[in-house]
Amino acid sequence: MKLKHGQAVVLMVAVTLMWSIAGVITRHLEQARSFEVTFWRSFFTVVSLLVILPFFQGREVFAKIRRGGWPLWLSGVCWSVMFTAFMVALTLTSVANVLVTMSVGPFLTAVLARIFIGHRIPPRTAVAIVLAGCGIGYMYGTQLGEGSIAGTLVALFVPLAGAVNWTVTQRSHAQGHDVDLVPAVLVGAAISSLVTLPLAMPFQASGHDVALLALLGLVQLAIPCALSVVCARVLKAPEISLLGLLEVIFGIVLAWWGAGEVPTPTVLAGGSLVIGALMLNELVGWRQRA
Template sequence: MPPVVGPDPVKSSAETAIGCLLVAGSAIAWSTGGAFARFLDVSDNWTVVFWRSVFAALFLLCFMLVRDGPRGTLRLFRHMGLAGVGVAICFAIASSCFIIALSYTTVANVLLLQAGVPLFAALISWVLFRERVSVATWIAIGTVIAGVAIMVSDSLDGEVSPIGDMLALLIAISFATATVITRRKAHLRMTPAVFLGVVIAASVASTMAGEFRVSAHDFGLLFALGAINLGLGLALFVSGARLIPSALAALIGTLEPVLGPVWVWLLHNEVPSPRTIIGGTIILVALLLHLGWEYRRQRHLRTA
């Protein structure tokens, strides 16, 4: 049996840095959703999901056509295989269940269960692929979950909705699964997969929406929600998640609930509560410390 050759440390270090930046960029894009949504006058959530998904699909299609050209885009769709279909289904489930879950349970409960995404990603990677997760990463995951718990503790009212909480748990598992697949199939570009995912979400929403007509004001906001918040976020995430360990990608993604209240504060002048600030600070410090540790580890690999 030939010896197993490990990845080139320099290349691995460069890819890790790029992957971290891309996933952080996706978290920044996704974090704007709450602030944009506050400006909407649409009362039907499924109408929001429909137009948001349509504009995200258009953005992702244009993104692929500009980056890869028509022939390259067709090639991406042909080569995404079952892994791409799996990622599409996962993102379609996550985006659809999010709206349904909010009609049964609170935003706080959804955020708290979504904080478990890094934990689920690490467990799935370890159980199925024996991808080793460092002790430092486990500590960071635990700290982030604690930070999110502190952030949402003001909103936890003790009411339990089995349906809502199960849907929120399904969101976390679906997102974690998509992250792991993207990492394991790093040689495939998953942009066509997330395009298919938002098309599926739009199709589902089209059967649930009460109406599709919106005002010009809401139309512009829905375009921003679709193209910037969802489309750009997905494109950045699947581009970066293929370059770094699944647990790390999911961990960086938890920047989203930290930055969300910041956008609401800047655009709506809603000052975050002390617990939100404390919890967000804990998450941010944990992520920065972990990324600093990862950077030093990669430097050590380069010099070893």
């Protein structure tokens, strides 16, 4: 899939919208808890990708996994950490607290990309990161006191693994290695489901729960995670993480609207600042490219 920059931006926004449905759907589960939630979502992600990837790439996708080398497998481990830590954190604390904690991703990604692949951060992106950071800090200060410390600590593994993942993706392409990292999403989901299977026993999920988690596996993980790796071939690592902050806004709004988790005024104010930073970065970037 060949994308122009503007198309990649729009697609990445759609990806964040799909990612953001996890919180509100999780709040409607009846009996599934903790690692069982993670297992079923990862399991259905594997099933979905075993259909999606061969449909677009044929049987060659399995050969790519064998030939992918360390970048693909390291990316797969990162995906598995993100899949597992995110869902466990959602069972320990509020949706807003998890999403706000995840928002440190752009800062971690920018630092790692600068250190390991020498990415220069454009002034517009640097300003946007600072503004977004102010909004995140404002939101985080309030949400931390309302949520579980354990949930916050688990959620921190998501942006850390994400920063490593995006940096690995960018580095492999910068070095001219034609490695398709989309199958890494499949590897990550398989690792996550295998690791959490023993911890999920005995199963308690109802049929209603399994259906919702199957929906998450397909719409919230399989499709958007594969598309996000495609976007990473066009967008810079800090830019991807900055756009990924929209998941925070979308997720909080959906949890508010669909599950009654009402955000505080500070969350609304901080979220507005984050969106403003995103718009500033993209508008200035489009103007410069024009």
